[in-house]
Amino acid sequence: MSSRKTRALSDRLAPEITGVLNCIEEPAIALDTDYRILAANEAYRRTYGDGRPLHGRFCYEVSHHYNVPCDQAGESCPMANCLGNGQAQRVLHLHHTPRGEEHVDVMTRPVRDEQGRISYVIEVIREIRAASSHARPEGMVGRTPAFNRMLELVQRVAPADTAVLLQGESGTGKELVAKAIHEASPRADQPFVVVECSGLTESLFESELFGHERGAFTGAHARRIGLVESAAGGTLFLDEVGDIPLSLQVKLLRLLETGTYRRVGSTEPKQADFRLITATHRDLEAMIETGDFRRDLYYRIGVFPIPLPALRDRRDDLPLLIESLLTRIAPDRQLQLSDAAMECLAAYPFPGNIRELRNLLERATLLTDDSLITPEHLPEYCCEGSPTGTPATPDDETILPLELVEQRYLAQVAARFQGDRDTLARKLGISKRTLFRKLQQLQAS
């Protein structure tokens, strides 16, 4: 059937389709095979309407403000995929709404005619509350492709009861993601219980996790409920699961395999009821190879792994994270970073990820009396990566004498190249003798 014929047929069906779409609570549209809006429900009009008629306009123009379909604008396009393979599709997108850009979960499903050909496509758009693309006082923020890929996995797994394994460097937000999964799950109204696994000894492990009866061991003066029991109906988050010693891994495995446990000092088995989320910064597969982690336990906990991006892999999120963290650290102060300070942080690799960023900002808020954070309020090592060791474009008040800049830079690099003056002199483009003289001046100053 030609596309003109399809549109004529769809136009005839439009009032009927609008009626059906109005039964859906979320914003929903029907699109013809040329990406034009054929019908829209009330929720879509409220969310994306700009006062102009929607009928006949392109979906990518209304919800993305693009003038080409998403796949031609560098994004995955559920509509193109749906038309391509005839299957229902689901992707995470950033859409324009009157409240600004928002993360949304877009689902498309083809509707076929009697001959089995696609006559139009239904698109339902669900708002994602687990994260925000603009600064907010709590929860996750982010908008880079690396963050969005992670968020898409979070959205997909949250409604299921599947065990999730969060893998990421320290400070990448593993606990925050675990909380977001819990909050987007059917268990959201039940407890979210965190177990810090590193440092759990053999005796602590069982009594912390399973609880104990009165008199079970010296010092057990009263019966105590364990963390597994506290998590009943909710989510149990085992942080740093890779730090559990081998001798205890078998006890965790038994809990997961049988779904039962016993309080220490009791013979009565109890039924566990929790959704399991684990996190680690370690490479569990490598640990299996070296015999430090049980393969059978890994298969139990690693059903749905989610890699968390390091901050250096989502650098474009830095301004958004900084704005959010500053409002969390000092809600009563309108703090901002100078361009020079921002430049320092943009060049810094952040081995400690978002936790390190937060700590740096917390320190800076204490050091500044003003509302502006400048490089002076940041630790010196932060600015080493910027071209001169100090910011390239300082504000009026942060311009430093060249001699001082040179001295600071020299002090930093000399500390790094201790004992290897030849290499340092070569890298600095000066003779060994000049370097020696400058270092002597530095010591004397």
Ligand SMILES: Nc1ncnc2c1ncn2[C@@H]1O[C@H](COP(=O)(O)OP(=O)(O)OP(=O)(O)O)[C@@H](O)[C@H]1O
């Ligand atoms: N996407 C994000 N948006 C805003 N804040 C974030 C985000 N991710 C992490 N943070 C903040 O960064 C800090 C560290 O996060 P979190 O404790 O969840 O990391 P972690 O990976 O569990 O760290 P660790 O491995 O050290 O336990 C917290 O203050 C958290 O609120």
